[in-house]
Every structure is written in structure tokens, then in C-alpha cells.
Amino acid sequence: MNSTRVFDANVTGGEALGDLPEWDLSDLYPATNAPELKRDLEWLEQECADFAKTYEGKLADLDAAGLLKAVQRYEQIDVIAGRIMSFAGLRYYQITTDSDRAKFMADCQDQITNFTTPLVFYGLEFNRLDDDHLTELLAENTDLARYKPVFDRMRAMKPYQLSDELEKFLHDQSTVGAAAWNRLFDETMAGLEFDVNGEVLNLEATLNQLTEQDRTKRETATHALAAVFNDNLKLFSRVHNTLAKEKEIEDRWRKMPTPQTGRHLANHVEPEVVEALRNAVVAAYPRLSHRYYALKAKWLGLDRMQVWDRNAPLPMESDRIVDWNEARDTVMTAYGEFDPKMADIAKPFFTDGWIDAGVKPGKAPGAFAHPTVTPVHPYVMLNYLGKPRDVMTLAHELGHGVHQVLAAEQGELLSSTPLTLAETASVFGEMLTFRKMLDGATDQAERKVLLANKVEDMINTVVRQIAFYDFECKLHAARAEGELTPDDINALWMSVQAESLGPVFDFADGYETFWAYIPHFVHSPFYVYAYAFGDGLVNALYAVYQEGDPDFRAKYFDMLRAGGSKHHKELLAPFGLDASDPKFWDKGLSMIEGFIDELEAMEA
Numbered sequence: 001m002n003s004t005r006v007f008d009a010n011v012t013g014g015e016a017l018g019d020l021p022e023w024d025l026s027d028l029y030p031a032t033n034a035p036e037l038k039r040d041l042e043w044l045e046q047e048c049a050d051f052a053k054t055y056e057g058k059l060a061d062l063d064a065a066g067l068l069k070a071v072q073r074y075e076q077i078d079v080i081a082g083r084i085m086s087f088a089g090l091r092y093y094q095i096t097t098d099s100d101r102a103k104f105m106a107d108c109q110d111q112i113t114n115f116t117t118p119l120v121f122y123g124l125e126f127n128r129l130d131d132d133h134l135t136e137l138l139a140e141n142t143d144l145a146r147y148k149p150v151f152d153r154m155r156a157m158k159p160y161q162l163s164d165e166l167e168k169f170l171h172d173q174s175t176v177g178a179a180a181w182n183r184l185f186d187e188t189m190a191g192l193e194f195d196v197n198g199e200v201l202n203l204e205a206t207l208n209q210l211t212e213q214d215r216t217k218r219e220t221a222t223h224a225l226a227a228v229f230n231d232n233l234k235l236f237s238r239v240h241n242t243l244a245k246e247k248e249i250e251d252r253w254r255k256m257p258t259p260q261t262g263r264h265l266a267n268h269v270e271p272e273v274v275e276a277l278r279n280a281v282v283a284a285y286p287r288l289s290h291r292y293y294a295l296k297a298k299w300l301g302l303d304r305m306q307v308w309d310r311n312a313p314l315p316m317e318s319d320r321i322v323d324w325n326e327a328r329d330t331v332m333t334a335y336g337e338f339d340p341k342m343a344d345i346a347k348p349f350f351t352d353g354w355i356d357a358g359v360k361p362g363k364a365p366g367a368f369a370h371p372t373v374t375p376v377h378p379y380v381m382l383n384y385l386g387k388p389r390d391v392m393t394l395a396h397e398l399g400h401g402v403h404q405v406l407a408a409e410q411g412e413l414l415s416s417t418p419l420t421l422a423e424t425a426s427v428f429g430e431m432l433t434f435r436k437m438l439d440g441a442t443d444q445a446e447r448k449v450l451l452a453n454k455v456e457d458m459i460n461t462v463v464r465q466i467a468f469y470d471f472e473c474k475l476h477a478a479r480a481e482g483e484l485t486p487d488d489i490n491a492l493w494m495s496v497q498a499e500s501l502g503p504v505f506d507f508a509d510g511y512e513t514f515w516a517y518i519p520h521f522v523h524s525p526f527y528v529y530a531y532a533f534g535d536g537l538v539n540a541l542y543a544v545y546q547e548g549d550p551d552f553r554a555k556y557f558d559m560l561r562a563g564g565s566k567h568h569k570e571l572l573a574p575f576g577l578d579a580s581d582p583k584f585w586d587k588g589l590s591m592i593e594g595f596i597d598e599l600e601a602m603e604a
Contacts, residue, residue: 012102017358017386018324023094026354027376028087029403032104037084042081045115051077052118059125060133060233064141071147074122079111080372086372090379096190097362102183108177113175120168127158149565150413156265160254170250177375178243185239185522190362194224203517204365204383210386211311213319217549218308226510228592229517236516237486244479247525255261258358258361263526267418268567273580280585281466281532283500289463292455292596295603297504299320299452305504307511321386323505324357331395334436335402335429339553349380353400354477357384366519367393367476369400369426374408374415392430392440392457397487399429407563419527421571423534424541427562431542448602449594458535458592471515472526536588537572537579543587544575578588 002017005044029037055070058289059336095101096164114219161167165325178603184227185329194206209221228234247259258263264271270467299310299314313319320331328350336343349355356363367382384390403425407415434454462499479486490512497507520527545552555574562571568579578584 006125016321016323017384020324020357020358020384021350021353022358023090023381025087025090025140025354025379028083028372032091037087038486038570040080040084041111041115042537044077044084044112047073047080048115048118048422052121053093056118056125059122060129064144065138068141068144068385070122071144071150073529073532074119075412077119078192079375081116082373083376084108086114086370086376086379088391090370090372090381093336093364093381094365095360096186097360102187106183109175109179114528117168120171121164123154123157124161124164124167127155127161146565147413149414149567153265153564154266156268159359160256160261160265162253167479172322175206181239181243182227182523183341185236185483186364188235189517189519190364192228192232193542194221194228195416196221196224200362202359202365204359204363205306205385207365208385208387210308211313213313213317213390215309215312218312219306219519220580222306222308222508223510225514226508229513230510233486233516237484237489240475240489241479241484243522243525244476244484245478248480259480260473260526263419263524267420267530268564268579269418269420269533274533275582276582277529277533277585278469279363279465279537280536280582280589281462282470284589284593285463285500288438288592288596289459289500290504291461292599293502295503295596297450298603302447304487304506306496306506306508307507307514310501311460313450314452322388322391323386324384327384327386327391327394330437331398331433334395334433335398337436338432339557342402345405349398349572354378355380357382359383359385367397369397369404369414371404371408374410374412377408388453389457392433394452395429395433396426399426402429403560406557406560408471409561410563410565414565417564419524419530419570420533421537421568423530424537427461427534427538427555428441428541431538450598451599455592455595455599461535462592463500464530465528468518468520468528468534469495471496472521475521476525486513517566533579536579536585539588539591540584541575543591544577 001119006371032039053437059070061389082252085105086109087106092101109139113483131408134151137454138148138151162170192203194199194203194208196206197217201224206221206225212218212221227498230383251259251262258271259273260271264274278497285401293305293310296309296312296314300309300312301315302309322365332343332346332350335346356379363383364381365383367380369378369380371378380397380401382390382393384394384396400422403417404415407417409415433451438447439455441450469492474495475484475489478488478492494512497511498505525575543554549555552575558574572579
């Protein structure tokens with residue numbers, strides 16, 4: 001059979017999607033050969049060398065003003081290096097199969113790694129400063145004291161840091177370690193082709209078929225995915241084995257107590273808080289996913305569900321395409337009705353080339369909001385195909401963008417939000433958009449579809465991500481005992497699927513390989529619990545908003561502006577919330593339960 005190659009969203013959607021925006025990266029640099037880029041690379045090389053010459057071996061002798069100057073110089077190095085890598089990285093994600101773009105990014109990474117090697121001393125030496133001495137310096141200088149949250153995060157790593165020589169070695173070899181395996185994974189994924197009924201689709205377009213109304217299309221796409229994943233399974237197993245082993249070696253040298261410790265430290269969250277979240281969600285599986293999918297099976301007229309039915313639209317659901325203008329207006333109206341200020345912050349994303357929306361050959365799959373650096377602005381990437389879920393993805397990523405714009409006021413070192421809090425504005429933006437659409441529902445059937453879609457999104461965000469987290473925990477524990485075969489990894493994947501999805505599901509042959517395409521396992525081990533953390537946190541926050549706190553908006557914007565300058569306890573206290581209280585998570589999960597209750601009541 002002759003295959004037709006279909007990649008572009010404007011082809012798959014016809015003209016129904018409208019004019020999809022593309023990035024204008026000139027706010028970072030005009031071009032790869034721009035004099036501004038050359039200037040910044042030369043400055044970076046010189047400044048890193050000068051910084052090391054000025055401060056290496058001397059941090060302990062600095063007074064408060066001297067240490068502040070060192071911190072500010074380090075921050076500016078961060079800005080310039082981040083600007084260069086943001087430009088190189090975003091160009092690469094637009095067409096990951098373009099070897100020139102891949103080379104440009106790799107060359108930039110190599111140069112910056114070489115330039116910044118002399119800076120490795122800084123964090124190590126800083127962590128050797130006497131606690132009392134640092135406390136005195138912070139008390140003397142309020143500008144320096146502003147950076148205390150950064151220092152706290154750095155010093156949290158103090159028990160786990162290695163010798164200066166070993167830290168420099170790890171820094172130098174980073175580009176041929178995890179970063180190289182990440183690139184291999186990204187380029188392989190972007191280049192995969194799936195034959196779906198004679199059409200050759202990329203990953204994003206094939207996954208999109210799993211939300212088609214036609215069950216045969218969903219099944220065909222699932223088999224196409226499974227076949228290609230299986231063909232590449234040895235490579236994906238090698239990537240996971242190598243990365244997990246590399247992590248185990250580094251963790252062992254650092255004397256990290258668990259594989260998850262590094263992630264918890266980076267997220268500035270206590271292990272017991274994550275454990276309380278994980279346990280609350282797993283205990284709620286029967287009340288959430290098991291109950292919902294049993295309801296969905298009834299709606300679909302099925303005794304048993306297959307994996308290709310998990311994200312199926314409901315029979316009464318319209319399959320109309322939501323064009324780009326409607327998606328934009330829906331989200332912007334929801335944001336504006338919450339607070340006009342939020343819509344004002346979001347507006348330039350649509351007008352100034354801050355969004356890249358279309359599905360294109362070689363473009364990275366999925367969606368993200370990249371903050372770049374604080375003097376510039378974030379960029380949002382989507383693969384927009386006009387489904388209602390794509391509208392929610394726009395609302396989600398735009399929420400990240402708004403958060404990143406507001407947090408930029410903190411400056412480069414303090415703007416970055418731990419992953420556990422980074423999902424706050426994105427999930428809140430989704431909730432605002434969902435509520436707006438729910439209020440506009442014209443009849444019971446439309447309301448039912450909206451509620452069901454929201455429940456599914458929440459299950460995907462909470463239940464599925466905690467199942468992913470359990471899979472990763474099992475994977476890293478098993479890899480510590482020895483090399484894992486593809487069958488070993490498949491078995492670990494399946495061990496969490498039935499538990500999380502429930503007894504109504506059967507699992508077709510081939511589904512055991514679906515761990516292979518999840519990028520978080522490769523790029524950011526144990527990242528995934530942050531989604532569940534964010535969803536639970538936002539559900540609790542939204543309950544406070546619904547209760548009518550008159551100062552909610554001001555408190556909410558203050559929270560986003562704080563970026564990474566405050567701990568989650570401090571950020572949530574004004575709302576009367578505390579994530580370290582195990583009951584906190586039940587409050588968030590009860591919102592999902594309430595939606596399922598409403599759906600069940602519609603059946604009565």
C-alpha cells in the first residue's frame with residue numbers, strides 16, 4: 001500500500017485550525033551568526049575566567065558587600081549562559097531532526113560547559129563557609145539577605161558534595177553523559193514514523209488518534225505505536241539502563257540515601273510530604289480512577305475497556321475542531337474574568353511570537369513553557385490539533401508563562417520555582433478555563449462531557465503521574481540490582497498499570513512497551529510527582545477561591561511573584577493551607593471525587 005506522509009497540523013486539520021503562530025526568537029538573538037551572540041560568548045568566556053581568578057579560594061575572606069558583588073556577578077553569568085542555551089535549545093526543539101540545529105545546540109553546550117568549568121569551585125566553596133559567619137553577613141546586608149533562599153538550596157546539597165576535583169570532572173563530562181543520552185532519545189522519538197492505515201504520522205499525530213471517536217482508529221493507532229516502540233525497544237532499554245546506572249553511581253558517590261533524594265532537594269520539598277501525597281493518591285485509586293472508568297465503560301457500551309478506550313471521547317461528544325482563534329479567546333476570556341491583569345500578561349504570547357503552535361516535521365512532541373532568562377520572556381510550545389484537550393493544554397502552558405513573567409521580577413537566581421510549585425499557575429489556568437466552559441454549557445449532555453473530560457485530565461495528572469512515579473521508583477530500585485532486559489522494564493510498567501487504572505481494563509499485547517515514549521523518565525527522573533503535587537495544591541487553592549476570600553487575587557499574584565524565593569509552607573500559609581498536613585491532599589482529591597459524584601448522579 002502506498003503511504004501518504006501527513007505531518008503538518010494545518011494539513012491534518014485542513015484550514016479548520018486557522019493561522020497558527022510560530023516563535024520569533026529574535027528577542028533572544030537575531031540569528032546564529034549574530035554579532036550579539038558572538039559578543040556574549042566572548043564575554044562569557046572572559047567573565048568566567050575573571051570570576052574564578054577573583055574569587056577562587058577567597059570567598060571566606062569577603063565581607064557582606066564583597067559577597068553580594070560575587071553573587072550578582074555569578075547571577076549575570078547565569079543570565080548570559082541561559083540566554084544562549086535558550087536560543088539554541090528552542091531552535092532545536094522546532095526541528096529536532098535538523099542536523100545543523102542539533103550541531104549548533106551541541107556546540108553551544110560544549111562551549112558553555114568549557115567556559116563555566118572554572119566556576120565549579122563557587123558552590124563547593126560557598127558550602128564550606130561557616131554557618132555563623134554566613135548568618136552574620138546576611139544580617140549586615142539586606143540585599144545579600146534577599147538571596148538566602150538560594151543559599152539554603154545550595155547548602156542543602158552540602159552533605160552530598162564531592163571533592164572539588166571530582167565535581168569538576170562531573171561538570172566536564174556532563175555533555176557526554178546524561179545530556180548525550182537525552183539527545184539520542186529526543187532525536188530518535190522525533191524521527192519515529194507510524195503507519196496508521198497508510199498514513200505515515202509522527203508520534204504526536206499518532207497519539208492524537210487515541211482520542212478519535214472511531215474505536216477502530218484508536219485501536220489501529222495503538223497497534224502502530226506498539227509495533228514501532230517494540231522495534232526500538234532495545235535502544236530505549238539501553239537509554240534507561242544507562243541513565244539509571246549513571247544516576248545510581250553518582251548518588252552512591254554522593255551518599256544520597258535514596259534515588260529520589262536529589263529530586264526532593266531540588267524541589268525544596270520534604271520526602272515525607274511526597275510520601276503522604278503518594279499514599280493519599282494510591283489509597284484513592286478505587287474512589288477515583290476505578291470508579292470513573294467503570295462509569296465510562298458503561299457510557300461506551302463496553303463490558304471491558306481496552307487501553308485504547310482510556311482517552312476515548314464520549315459517544316455524545318462532538319468531534320468538531322476548535323480553531324486557534326476560538327481557543328485563544330476561550331482562554332483569554334477565562335483569564336480576564338479572573339483578573340484583567342492576568343489576561344494583560346498573557347496577551348503578548350499571542351501577539352509577539354511567544355507561542356509555536358503547529359505540528360511540524362521533526363518538531364519535539366508535547367508542550368512546554370520555557371522561561372528562558374529573566375531579562376527576556378518565556379516561550380510556549382504546543383502541538384495544536386484543535387481538540388478540546390488542546391485548548392486545556394494552551395490554558396495550562398499559558399499559566400506557566402504568566403507565572404514565569406511574574407516570577408522574573410525576582411531576578412535570575414530567585415525566579416526559578418521548584419517543580420512542586422511550578423505547576424500551580426498552569427493547573428489553576430486550566431481550572432479557570434474549565435469553569436468558564438462549564439458555566440457556558442447549554443445543556444446537561446454538554447455539561448456531562450465537560451465534567452468527564454476534566455475528570456479524565458485530573459486522573460491523568462494525579463493518578464497516572466503517581467503510577468509513573470511508582471514505576472520509576474521500581475525501575476531505579478531494580479536497576480541497582482543489575483542490568484534490566486526490555487522484558488524486565490515492561491513487567492515493571494505493567495505492575496503499576498492495572499493497580500492504577502482498575503479492574504475494568506484489559507491490556508492488549510504491545511501496551512507493555514508504552515513506558516518507552518515518556519520523556520520525563522529520561523530528562524528528569526522522579527519529576528512526575530510534581531504534576532500530582534500541583535493538581536492537589538491547586539484544587540485546595542481553588543476551594544479557598546470558591547469560598548470567597550476577598551483578598552484571594554492579591555494573595556495569588558503575590559504567590560506567583562515569589563518565584564523560588566519562598567518555601568511551600570510560607571507560600572500557602574496566607575491561604576490557610578499546609579501541604580505537610582496529610583489531610584491537605586484529601587482536600588484536593590475530594591474535588592475530583594465530587595465531580596465523579598456529579599457524573600454518577602446524572603446516570604440516576
